[in-house]
Amino acid sequence: MHRFTLLAVLLTTGCVYTSxxxxxxxxxxxxxxxxxxxxxxxxxxxxxHVHTETVQLPIDADDYSTYEGKTFNNxxxxxxxxxxxxxxxxxxxxxxxxxxxxFKDSSGHIQQISFGSExxxxxxxxxxxxxxxxxxxxxxxxxxxxxxxxxxxINSIKNRLMHGGTGFGHTYKRIAGxxxxxxxxxxxNAPLYTSGRFIAGRNVYIDSVKALINRELAEQLLIHEASLxxxxxxxxxxxxxxxxxxxxxxxxxxxxxxxxxxxxx
Numbered sequence: 001m002h003r004f005t006l007l008a009v010l011l012t013t014g015c016v017y018t019s020x021x022x023x024x025x026x027x028x029x030x031x032x033x034x035x036x037x038x039x040x041x042x043x044x045x046x047x048x049h050v051h052t053e054t055v056q057l058p059i060d061a062d063d064y065s066t067y068e069g070k071t072f073n074n075x076x077x078x079x080x081x082x083x084x085x086x087x088x089x090x091x092x093x094x095x096x097x098x099x100x101x102x103f104k105d106s107s108g109h110i111q112q113i114s115f116g117s118e119x120x121x122x123x124x125x126x127x128x129x130x131x132x133x134x135x136x137x138x139x140x141x142x143x144x145x146x147x148x149x150x151x152x153x154i155n156s157i158k159n160r161l162m163h164g165g166t167g168f169g170h171t172y173k174r175i176a177g178x179x180x181x182x183x184x185x186x187x188x189n190a191p192l193y194t195s196g197r198f199i200a201g202r203n204v205y206i207d208s209v210k211a212l213i214n215r216e217l218a219e220q221l222l223i224h225e226a227s228l229x230x231x232x233x234x235x236x237x238x239x240x241x242x243x244x245x246x247x248x249x250x251x252x253x254x255x256x257x258x259x260x261x262x263x264x265x
Contacts, residue, residue: 037110040101042077048131049073057130059173060148065126074113075127078103082124083131087184090177094124118170125177132180137187143249144183150250151175151257153241157209158261160234161216163225171261182253198248205255206242210235 055072056064067075075082081097088096100114115124133141152175159168186193213234220226245251 037102039110040078040098040103042103043080045076045080045083048076048083057126059126059176060152065123071113074103074111078113079115079124082127085132085135087128087132087135087181090125090128090174090181093128094121097124118166122170122173125174129176129180132177132184136180136184140183140187142183143186144179146244146246146250147182147253148175148179150241150244150254151179151261153237153244154254154258155261157213157234157237157241160230160237161213178257186249193247193249193252198245198251201248202242202245202251205245205251205258206238209238209241209258213238 050069050072052069054066055069056066058064078101079097081088081093084093087093094115097115099120100112100116102110102112105111115121133144136144152172155168155171155175159165162168213231217226217231217234221228221231241254245254
């Protein structure tokens with residue numbers, strides 16, 4: 001399913017300040033003065049600008065976010081954390097980005113770009129991933145793709161156990177940033193990770209996920225919130241997750257993601 005990102009969520013057009021009446025009313029004089037508007041300073045990066053009316057960035061193989069080209073270029077100029085290199089982890093990058101910034105456009109109108117909502121944070125991670133992918137080798141991109149599959153499998157298991165919720169959709173999109181960073185990170189420390197002797201650890205991890213599934217569904221089966229078919233389907237998801245974990249790095253990252261965002265959280 002293709003998703004078009006509504007630009008109104010990220011871009012708010014303000015009004016040019018107009019002059020006030022010569023003779024203020026009593027209410028005017030009693031009202032506290034509005035704090036001065038602080039305008040952000042741009043870091044122009046024309047070398048990164050797009051030259052199309054719109055730009056589409058992938059979320060996964062079947063979904064993408066779409067931005068107006070001019071808005072996207074403003075994001076580049078006012079949010080350099082999006083493409084900082086070496087990168088910060090995506091959540092840290094987001095926290096240091098400034099989140100929302102006001103500025104004057106070429107016509108003198110006040111504009112604001114904000115990533116302050118849950119949806120805005122999702123979009124930040126998608127854009128961050130796109131820029132980081134440009135610095136990655138084909139091998140790192142392939143590893144990031146597999147990590148995204150692992151993280152989304154974990155997210156899907158928790159989604160089924162918890163009967164859905166908007167948080168899983170937000171995590172699904174942010175996985176673009178998490179997997180890109182972890183794929184890039186592997187290349188920086190590849191000699192530390194080997195493919196040998198991880199199978200026992202993977203089996204312990206998958207068994208623990210299955211134990212959690214059985215524990216969570218036991219009560220749901222009693223009160224008819226889940227069926228035996230649901231249980232079988234979710235356990236199959238755990239088996240599929242295990243097949244995605246083919247070396248010690250994938251195992252380490254699967255465990256870390258599970259603790260932060262998965263069924264154990």
